[in-house]
Amino acid sequence: MSADHPLFLRLERTLDLTDAEAAAIQHVSFQTVTFVADQVISREGDKPSRSCLIADGMACTSKVVAGGARQIMSLHIRGDMPNLHSLQLKCLDSDIWALTNCRLSYFPHADLRRLCHAQPRVADELWRSTLVDASIHREWMVNIGQRQAASRVAHLFCEMLLRSRAVGLAQGDACPLPITQADLSEVTGLSQVHINRTLQDLRARELISFGQGRLTIHDWDALVELGDFRTDYLHLSELVASTAGRARFVC
Amino acid sequence: MPRYFFNIEGGPYPAADEGIELKGPEQACAAAVTLAGEMLKDVDGQFWGAPEWRLIVSDDESATVCRLHIKGTTGET
Numbered sequence: 001m002s003a004d005h006p007l008f009l010r011l012e013r014t015l016d017l018t019d020a021e022a023a024a025i026q027h028v029s030f031q032t033v034t035f036v037a038d039q040v041i042s043r044e045g046d047k048p049s050r051s052c053l054i055a056d057g058m059a060c061t062s063k064v065v066a067g068g069a070r071q072i073m074s075l076h077i078r079g080d081m082p083n084l085h086s087l088q089l090k091c092l093d094s095d096i097w098a099l100t101n102c103r104l105s106y107f108p109h110a111d112l113r114r115l116c117h118a119q120p121r122v123a124d125e126l127w128r129s130t131l132v133d134a135s136i137h138r139e140w141m142v143n144i145g146q147r148q149a150a151s152r153v154a155h156l157f158c159e160m161l162l163r164s165r166a167v168g169l170a171q172g173d174a175c176p177l178p179i180t181q182a183d184l185s186e187v188t189g190l191s192q193v194h195i196n197r198t199l200q201d202l203r204a205r206e207l208i209s210f211g212q213g214r215l216t217i218h219d220w221d222a223l224v225e226l227g228d229f230r231t232d233y234l235h236l237s238e239l240v241a242s243t244a245g246r247a248r249f250v251c
Numbered sequence: 252m253p254r255y256f257f258n259i260e261g262g263p264y265p266a267a268d269e270g271i272e273l274k275g276p277e278q279a280c281a282a283a284v285t286l287a288g289e290m291l292k293d294v295d296g297q298f299w300g301a302p303e304w305r306l307i308v309s310d311d312e313s314a315t316v317c318r319l320h321i322k323g324t325t326g327e328t
Binding site: 148149181190191192193194196197200201204 | 257259264265268269271273282283285286289290293295
């Protein structure tokens with residue numbers, strides 16, 4: 001049995017897998033595909049016959065409106081499955097782009113379906129992961145709709161550090177965040193000039209460093225306060241949530 | 252691309268700006284209006300009675316590209 005099957009690695013992070021579940025996962029075939037930064041992974045309107053998992057790199061889900069502006073609705077990091085919902089929803093409703101060079105593992109829908117039907121706890125876990133994605137979408141809607149510029153960016157930075165920590169990508173209060181100010185503008189719905197000023201403001205307050213693809217948070221509690229951030233919507237493991245200090249929310 | 256500086260006097264950010272690269276003066280003027288709009292949205296009605304804001308956009312030779320003066324008065328004044 002191979003312990004380096006990408007779906008096994010993903011599921012064992014959140015599920016204490018039985019031998020039978022681990023064996024069933026090995027029957028899901030996978031193919032690894034690499035993408036370069038700014039390459040499209042899938043397009044709105046595509047009808048994929050497989051879902052992917054990010055093994056390395058960063059991707060985003062986005063939509064382009066009639067005027068040509070782009071809104072990024074999700075940032076995807078290692079371990080995320082950006083189009084898992086295509087297992088149930090046949091036609092993709094948004095684009096997925098590689099923000100950096102990416103390595104993706106693809107699993108045929110037929111294999112995933114067989115796995116879900118045979119192993120209900122695995123099915124529950126995959127379902128749960130799409131529900132967490134939806135929870136993050138709801139929080140982003142609140143962020144973009146109601147929070148002020150500095151709070152919006154602070155909230156996003158808090159989230160990305162904790163999500164990175166949950167998949168072992170963080171070192172202390174630093175994590176990879178290989179996105180440009182233009183990307184940040186499309187994530188937050190703020191103009192590039194405003195993002196630029198906001199980042200200067202956060203740096204001047206000695207809350208963060210951001211650049212060269214990396215985020216470092218210097219004052220977690222102050223950034224949590226500024227970003228109106230709490231952990232509940234991320235539905236993190238108790239272990240990761242316990243590192244969140246004042247942002248921790250027990251439910 | 253040329254660099255433009257969005258210096259804000261009286262507004263919510265420190266006056267001096269590190270600057271940002273934009274295509275040209277037209278884009279800088281358009282960005283100034285958007286920035287002012289976004290800043291005004293964030294002050295959430297706390298604007299009245301505050302001193303005038305000035306948003307002055309300059310290029311990397313310190314030449315002024317455009318200026319926005321933002322001031323409101325209530326009543327007849």
